Amino acid sequence: GENVEQHPSTLSVQEGDSAVIKCTYSDSASNYFPWYKQELGKRPQLIIDIRSNVGEKKDQRIAVTLNKTAKHFSLHITETQPEDSAVYFCAARLSGGYQKVTFGTGTKLQVIP
Amino acid sequence: DGGITQSPKYLFRKEGQNVTLSCEQNLNHDAMYWYRQDPGQGLRLIYYSQIVNDFQKGDIAEGYSVSREKKESFPLTVTSAQKNPTAFYLCASSIPHDREGQPQHFGDGTRLSIL
Numbered sequence: 345g346e347n348v349e350q351h352p353s354t355l356s357v358q359e360g361d362s363a364v365i366k367c368t369y370s371d372s373a374s375n376y377f378p379w380y381k382q383e384l385g386k387r388p389q390l391i392i393d394i395r396s397n398v399g400e401k402k403d404q405r406i407a408v409t410l411n412k413t414a415k416h417f418s419l420h421i422t423e424t425q426p427e428d429s430a431v432y433f434c435a436a437r438l439s440g441g442y443q444k445v446t447f448g449t450g451t452k453l454q455v456i457p
Numbered sequence: 458d459g460g461i462t463q464s465p466k467y468l469f470r471k472e473g474q475n476v477t478l479s480c481e482q483n484l485n486h487d488a489m490y491w492y493r494q495d496p497g498q499g500l501r502l503i504y505y506s507q508i509v510n511d512f513q514k515g516d517i518a519e520g521y522s523v524s525r526e527k528k529e530s531f532p533l534t535v536t537s538a539q540k541n542p543t544a545f546y547l548c549a550s551s552i553p554h555d556r557e558g559q560p561q562h563f564g565d566g567t568r569l570s571i572l
Contacts, residue, residue: 353497376558387547387563388500395557433499437558444515445561449499 346371348436350448357424358456365451367434368416375439377417379408382450383430391432392419396439424455460484463548463564469572470535470542478533478567480548488553489531490561493517494545503546506531507553535569543570 347370357363369377375396380388394401394408394417401408405424410417421428434448461482470476482489488507492500502515506525520539525531531550535542545568549561 350499378558378560380563387565389563390560393558393560444502444505445558447500449497 346374346436346438346446348434348446348448350434350451352451353449354452354454356454356456359424359426361424363421363424363428363453363455365419365432365434365453366416367418367436367448368414369436369446370415371436371438372412372415373438374415374436376437376445377408377410378435378437378445379419380433380435381430382433388433421453424453426455426457429453429455461548461550461562461564463546463567465567466565468567468569470569471572473537475534475536476569478535478546478548478569480531480533480564481529482531482548482550482562482564483529484550484562485528486550486552486562487528488551488559489525490549490551491515491521491523491531491533492547492549494547494566500547503533545569 350367378393381391382388392408394410405422407420431450431452433450435445437445464479490505491503501517503521504523506512512525522534547566548564551561552559
């Protein structure tokens with residue numbers, strides 16, 4: 345099955361700086377890579393996703409890059425704000441029929457004002 | 458307002474007791490999922506259902522059971538066979554995955570503790 349590793353487990357940045365979270369996956373057949381943000385005690389919410397037919401996707405201050413050859417994908421948050429503080433999860437899904445989504449172990453991001 | 462509703466928010470279980478966590482969605486999604494969240498371990502899949510009257514075990518199904526009698530509802534029972542049930546339980550739904558992946562929509566979770 346798929347295995348997703350996520351780093352770092354914790355990340356502290358100054359407000360206004362950029363934050364980068366990296367994930368690697370094991371199965372080259374994976375074709376869908378969502379990122380979720382979970383604030384303390386709340387539900388995970390999708391913030392951005394990317395499919396294997398593109399290398400980069402941006403949404404305002406958030407971007408995701410995908411390197412299929414190296415089997416890794418990254419989340420980039422620019423101009424960080426205190427409200428970006430949360431736990432971020434990456435995930436990967438194998439292509440073809442129903443395949444479950446495998447989540448990374450999460451990165452706790454703290455943005456220091 | 459469409460969404461997923463989980464209840465209760467907090468639940469306490471006594472030794473030897475079965476407890477049921479409720480999950481209801483009005484998003485008209487066919488697929489529903491149950492995850493368990495422990496600190497530092499991310500989300501682990503317990504059970505999933507692609508359609509009414511059908512469900513499949515996930516990675517950590519032992520000690521849990523589910524039913525899917527209605528499209529809107531996917532209750533999870535934590536049985537007495539689950540020896541370490543203390544965790545945060547999240548229910549999710551999505552359009553069924555086919556060739557393309559689909560984002561999952563999550564409920565607010567139920568925190569289960571042992572008395």
